[in-house]
Amino acid sequence: METFLGLYNYWVVIFLMMTGFYTVISRGNLVKKVVGLNIFQVSVFLLYISMGKVEGGTAPILVDGQNVAYSNPLPSVLILTAIVVGVATTGMALALIVRIQEEYGSIEEDEILKMEQSDA
Amino acid sequence: MITTVQIVRVRSLFATVMLTGIFSLLGAGWMMTLDAPDVAFTEAAVGAGIATVLMLSTLALTTRRSKTPTGNKLLPLLVVGVTGALLVWATLDMPHLGDPSAPVHQHVAPRYLAQKEIHGHAAQAETGVPNVVTAVLGSYRGYDTLGETTVIFTAAIGVMLVLGGRRRRDDASSKRKGKAKGKAA
Amino acid sequence: MSPVRRQHVILRVVAKLLIPYILLFALYVQFHGDYGPGGGFQAGVIFGAAFVLYGLIFGLERAKAAAPPRIIEILVSLGVLLFAGVGVASMFKGGNFLDYGVLEHDPLAGQHLGILVIELGVGITVTAAMITLYFYFAGRGRA
Structure with missing residues (x-):
């Protein structure tokens, strides 16, 4: 029972991760794939943040003179930058999708592949 | 979790994007409970705000509906199932949530x-x-x-x-x- | 402005009320980041979101008038330059790259100053990058 409670957070994260993964490999629509990657990304963020949590701790903003337990600040720092970088790269991916749509008239993977093959 | 499953299932891309926004907001709330207010701030503003707007503008430039997925459905599900099971197996070795003696908290x-x-x-x-x-x-x-x-x-x-x-x-x-x-x- | 947009009176009034506060909050998050939760990344994203909201409600043209794309493009690089510039400045003062301790006589004050300036640089870049992304995506449809 204790194992279950202690690891439950990780299992939810893994479920989210696998949902994202499934979206990426099973759906042919490019926007859907980017959404899947985003889900995967957020679940990794949650994994890091879960690791940084300390029981009975508080946010790592220092208070003078008291003996307070703080959660680990390091995962927060890493993920903070990762989120913003993530949105910038998502923007880049979406830009490429827009260009693909303009060039091929479709954002479905199989249709694009078909066009490529008939061209060659 | 339910939100995520719906994201995969719904074929209307518009609904997908909206659900992604909701998902991010829920994620932000979760991070808040895990004592990371800085991260929760960013996630809420980015995920529910800017990423959603960017995806919507992409949809406006492309199409709103995705096709019914064709091809083998079982194979991806199998791959995902096996990977997930392996990861769950790996977590059995991990320190429990909030454990102050976890290796993460020992180093820097x-x-x-x-x-x-x-x-x-x-x-x-x-x-x-x-x-x-x-x-x-x-x-x-x-x-x-x-x-x-x-x-x-x-x-x-x-x-x-x-x-x-x-x-x-x-x-x-x-x-x-x-x-x-x-x-x- | 298109007649469709004219109809959303509630949205426009609420947005007009909210946007100044969003901007104010972003500035608070930016400069209070050393005492409370916040910093350049968060502030930049919130600031960018305010402009995106403005663009969504009042149309791209007015958003571009409020934040001219030329200036935004310059700001994207200015932020990175500011960050790297602090590093170079600390080198000139005799320290290592990005070693803020030497910026002031008191290393503690130097560190504090260095962190504030680089957070400002980060904030500028993130804001400008977010606005740029929005402008290019929204502008694509009608070009």
């Missing part, structure tokens, strides 16, 4: 939070900033942050280059050939 973090005589904690004594996240971000891992900022800068430049050119219509390929000829001549 105690150094930042160590008690000093003058200003209380090491991070504050060395940088004068009580918010340890800011102190680590700005000072201890300054190189890292500089790199991240450069990545954002590069992404912005990339989007400018990819979308900045004039919009071509469907006869884009023929135009391109014409241009190439023009250059050759």
